[in-house]
Amino acid sequence: MTAVELDLFSPAAVADPYAVFDHLRDTDPVHWSPRYRSWIVTRHADVSAALRDARFSSDRISPFVDAKLSGPDADPALRQTFAVLADWMVFKDPPDHTRLRRLLRTAFTPRSVAALEPRVRALSDELLDAVAGAGRADLVGSYAYPLTAAVIAEMLGVPAADRDLFKGWSDSISALVFAGLGTPERYERAADGMLELRDYLGDLAERATRDPGDDLVSALVQARDDDDSLSHDEVISTGVLLLFAGHETTTNLIGNGLLALLQHPDQRALLESGEVGIGPAIEEFLRYDGPAKTVVRQMAVDVELGGQVLRAGQRVFLCPPSANRDPAVFARPGELDLTRRENPHVGFGFGLHYCLGAPLARLEAGVAIPAVLDRLPGLELDPAAELSWAPVLLSRGLTGLPVRWRS
Numbered sequence: 001m002t003a004v005e006l007d008l009f010s011p012a013a014v015a016d017p018y019a020v021f022d023h024l025r026d027t028d029p030v031h032w033s034p035r036y037r038s039w040i041v042t043r044h045a046d047v048s049a050a051l052r053d054a055r056f057s058s059d060r061i062s063p064f065v066d067a068k069l070s071g072p073d074a075d076p077a078l079r080q081t082f083a084v085l086a087d088w089m090v091f092k093d094p095p096d097h098t099r100l101r102r103l104l105r106t107a108f109t110p111r112s113v114a115a116l117e118p119r120v121r122a123l124s125d126e127l128l129d130a131v132a133g134a135g136r137a138d139l140v141g142s143y144a145y146p147l148t149a150a151v152i153a154e155m156l157g158v159p160a161a162d163r164d165l166f167k168g169w170s171d172s173i174s175a176l177v178f179a180g181l182g183t184p185e186r187y188e189r190a191a192d193g194m195l196e197l198r199d200y201l202g203d204l205a206e207r208a209t210r211d212p213g214d215d216l217v218s219a220l221v222q223a224r225d226d227d228d229s230l231s232h233d234e235v236i237s238t239g240v241l242l243l244f245a246g247h248e249t250t251t252n253l254i255g256n257g258l259l260a261l262l263q264h265p266d267q268r269a270l271l272e273s274g275e276v277g278i279g280p281a282i283e284e285f286l287r288y289d290g291p292a293k294t295v296v297r298q299m300a301v302d303v304e305l306g307g308q309v310l311r312a313g314q315r316v317f318l319c320p321p322s323a324n325r326d327p328a329v330f331a332r333p334g335e336l337d338l339t340r341r342e343n344p345h346v347g348f349g350f351g352l353h354y355c356l357g358a359p360l361a362r363l364e365a366g367v368a369i370p371a372v373l374d375r376l377p378g379l380e381l382d383p384a385a386e387l388s389w390a391p392v393l394l395s396r397g398l399t400g401l402p403v404r405w406r407s
């Protein structure tokens with residue numbers, strides 16, 4: 001991969017990043033990419049070692065803001081937009097990370113999210129009722145996306161009538177976050193969406209201050225007011241983070257998982273007959289074709305990894321899809337095998353920043369995928385439609401999942 005420069009955005013690499021990752025893992029597992037000015041780390045052992053090593057810092061937004069957005073010529077809208085991102089726990093190191101994460105821990109335990117199951121089921125039924133008679137649909141656009149958006153919006157305390165507003169805002173944040181850090185001009189349009197969402201959540205926080213409910217924004221407002229453990233800006237930033245983290249990725253887990261089943265009828269039969277439970281099946285979807293394509297870090301100091309020296313300040317892309325198909329850890333890594341017993345995938349990351357919402361994502365996919373198989377008989381990919389994948393670096397997801405069934 002050194003002679004021909006690595007291109008993660010070529011149509012072939014977007015459709016099938018696994019071929020690129022397999023090659024890198026075999027030939028140059030800690031690879032310096034001049035194009036991305038980043039290290040690309042592809043072995044399971046190296047990815048998991050880096051994820052639990054504090055010298056691989058998550059604090060990469062504030063250095064960017066300081067370097068590019070703090071001068072007198074910097075666009076104020078962009079500065080404010082990145083200020084929202086800079087307060088996300090996912091971009092923080094301890095002690096700020098510990099403080100922000102602690103506040104939300106109880107809301108996302110398997111026990112707390114289990115209480116949401118009836119509501120997730122009702123929302124899933126509602127969406128499937130709406131499409132069942134049609135005989136064909138795009139299950140990403142008309143099912144996975146609205147389902148996961150509704151769940152997180154309800155958890156935050158967003159009134160149902162406002163939910164549609166979130167689609168546009170959420171797309172703006174995706175553009176910002178998924179693009180990576182490049183030239184500020186690219187972000188100007190996206191900044192408008194982010195600032196509207198910030199103001200909306202500011203209003204929601206104000207309402208929650210006057211009239212607290214049983215929702216996450218009210219819980220954050222209470223933490224702000226009880227013991228100053230959270231600033232007002234952090235309440236809003238955390239709301240934006242949860243909204244964003246809470247549905248884009250889970251949409252992709254549902255979409256990629258359904259696609260994997262539709263492409264592997266033998267594995268689908270194991271699930272439909274009850275020979276394999278949905279729990280292990282979801283772990284295998286996360287391993288085989290999970291939504292997190294890269295997890296980014298910035299070196300705090302020089303560190304040696306896989307025979308290379310990663311210098312302080314350099315950026316690192318850790319690649320879960322590659323780690324999850326590392327033959328040193330997984331037998332027959334390129335095969336979907338729902339009966340796999342050991343499955344130490346890193347699809348939710350690892351270490352301090354391990355996905356806070358993992359129990360919620362498992363619950364949502366665990367309801368959503370079997371409901372589709374139950375309700376849409378004879379489900380198959382629409383033979384007339386072509387699949388395409390979003391050309392982004394951080395996540396792996398279909399732009400749509402066109403299917404048909406007997407209605």
Ligand code: HEM
Nearest residue numbers: 089090245246249250253291292348349353355356357361
């Ligand atoms: C299948 C769905 C999901 C996947 C694949 C996923 C993946 C990830 C990954 C890989 C990380 C680690 C990032 C890093 O180390 O820098 C992460 C962190 C995080 N995720 Fe998820 N996620 C999913 C769903 C969710 C949901 C439903 C929520 C919440 C509503 C959520 C909230 C978070 C938060 C708050 C963090 C930051 C945790 C921290 O910094 O300590 N995620 N997620």
